Amino acid sequence: MNNINNYTPLSKNIFKNGSKEQYAFFGELSTHSLKLKLILISDYYKRNSKPNELITVKLKGHSSKNSLLFNSRLSISKLLEALDELKSDNIIDIKSYDNSDITYSLKEYWLDNVAYVDLVYLMPFKSTRKIKLYLLIDYYNNYNMPLYFAFNFLDYNNLKSARKDNIKSIKNIIKSIDIVESVKYIYKENVGLNYFFEIKRKKKLVNNFDKIFTITDKDFNK
Incomplete structure (x- = not known):
């Protein structure tokens, strides 16, 4: 059975065929950047953070084999490339990052009209x-x-x-x-x-x- 804590809420609007929200969410992101975007959204909700509230994710905390980042198979170099790409993202607001930490907030925060996704299946x-x-x-x-x-x-x-x-x-x-x-x-x-x-x-x-x-x-x- 899946762990309910693995589930991440995503706005239903991103699933609507051809919607502005769908194209804005996925854009032209690379595979690595899309995975990281989903992971950062997941971490943000797990901390019960509010929109525009800064949080810091320590990369060492993602070394566990049960973590999304571990299962995403992103090397540090690929991770940094993905962060470069996400600097202009419409939902993730990256403030700073290096080899050990990522500090960011969410510009949009979904509480209603959401679908829940278990990201573990997407990471490989x-x-x-x-x-x-x-x-x-x-x-x-x-x-x-x-x-x-x-x-x-x-x-x-x-x-x-x-x-x-x-x-x-x-x-x-x-x-x-x-x-x-x-x-x-x-x-x-x-x-x-x-x-x-x-x-x-x-x-x-x-x-x-x-x-x-x-x-x-x-x-x-x-």
């Missing part, structure tokens, strides 16, 4: 695309992902000449995610989403904290 992933897909699939359970949204969100070239290869690549990434039951690429005439990926998530366990992440707001999947 080696691509931003896989992290993004995992989050959306876990959020929606049965998820119809529009083709052109997928191209933009996952940073694929949407030129017609590359379309076939990109569709195959996206399907392969989805299939590699262990919570996926099945995925189909579908075209339907006279519907709002003519081209989309029909993704079904494996059934969640009743006695698992995974159920905390089950969201039933259907209006987000548009």
Whole structure:
């Protein structure tokens, strides 16, 4: 069973297809920077801090094998590169950092309208695309992902000449995610989403904290 303390609240708005909040949250972050952003948000909430309240995270405290930072597999050099990238982030406000400490605050603080995510599962992933897909699939359970949204969100070239290869690549990434039951690429005439990926998530366990992440707001999947 998962530990409820591992769960981190994220605004539901970042799961809404093509929303301003979604693009602002994920931006064009590298894999290392996205992982670190999620970790810093998690640490902030665990301390019950308030928006704009500075906290300091000691990197030595993350040496435990149970820590998110350890499981993220970020070396000190990659960590410092990620911090450089996050200096202009719209949510994390980095004040100072070195090889031992990070001092920062959150510009935005979510108390309502949130989904809870167990970040432990995301830390081993080696691509931003896989992290993004995992989050959306876990959020929606049965998820119809529009083709052109997928191209933009996952940073694929949407030129017609590359379309076939990109569709195959996206399907392969989805299939590699262990919570996926099945995925189909579908075209339907006279519907709002003519081209989309029909993704079904494996059934969640009743006695698992995974159920905390089950969201039933259907209006987000548009």
